[in-house]
Amino acid sequence: MDKIDLHIPNETARLRAVILGTAMSNGAAPSLEEAYDPKSREHIAAGTYPQNPDMIIEMAHVAAVLSKYDVAIFSPVQIQDYNQIFTRDIGFVIGDTFVKSNILPDRDQEIEAIQHILNKIDPSKIIKPPEEVHVEGGDVMVHNDYIFVGTYRGDDYPNFITARTNVQAVEWLEKTFPNKKVVSFNLRKSNEVARDNALHLDCCFQPVGHNKCIIHRNGFLEEEEYEFLVDLFGKQNCFELTKDEMYHMNSNIFSIAPDVVISERGFTRLNDWLRSHNITVEEVPYAEIAKQEGLLRCSTLPLIRD
């Protein structure tokens, strides 16, 4: 593909091109102080932080499924000893526009590694918000006329390394995409307890199929914002996750089409529900990567959907 014509209308339309993160050179396990999410920290402390070779195998399974569906895969250039698995957060596509994230400083080298991919995009379609806007792709979802945004509105925002998208980002998205309805969600944050932390919106919610969604009530701080989504999709179309399922990142599967998803092989209750709605579930092992508080949506950045 010489030129990339971006097109992202929603989370589930048939996928044609995607950036897939890389685990080729993650480096040694970070120290407790270096970790920037509580689940990684939990595994560092327990001595169960994932090993590089295991994560490479898991990502190869995803690449194989994408290839099976003829999806064009783009890869970041590997930076030595640097975690580049969660490519979702470094930028995102809304319609025909690529937005470069203002990501956590610990992760800001990741965007340089996709410059060769950005070079294939019309430069007038690449934008970067001003510095005061903090935003990561895990918090941003296009849903046809809507843009859903995970945020944290508390005055203690600066204390949370787990709060990545601020209210300035919500305002900037409203201004920049005036034809979309921007709806924001105040998410539960914890720097210490992974089970009480919705790191990004995609850690507690994601649309799937034509009209369904996966959701976990406790990820939302405002009951009425959770209810807005349940009403929008219809209660019977919402798969409500348990606290444990949210912790294992069940909301973070990845859609190749309305009727095809990639999911973790251990997500039995979810995968059965998806199949019961005639959605093909391509199961992959991804439990090692899940230890870093990210899963399949987090490690993919879609560029073209139908």
Ligand SMILES: NC(=[NH2+])NCCC[C@H](N)C(=O)O
């Ligand atoms: N879109 C996502 N949920 N990304 C997960 C990123 C996880 C990564 N450990 C971080 O803290 O940044």
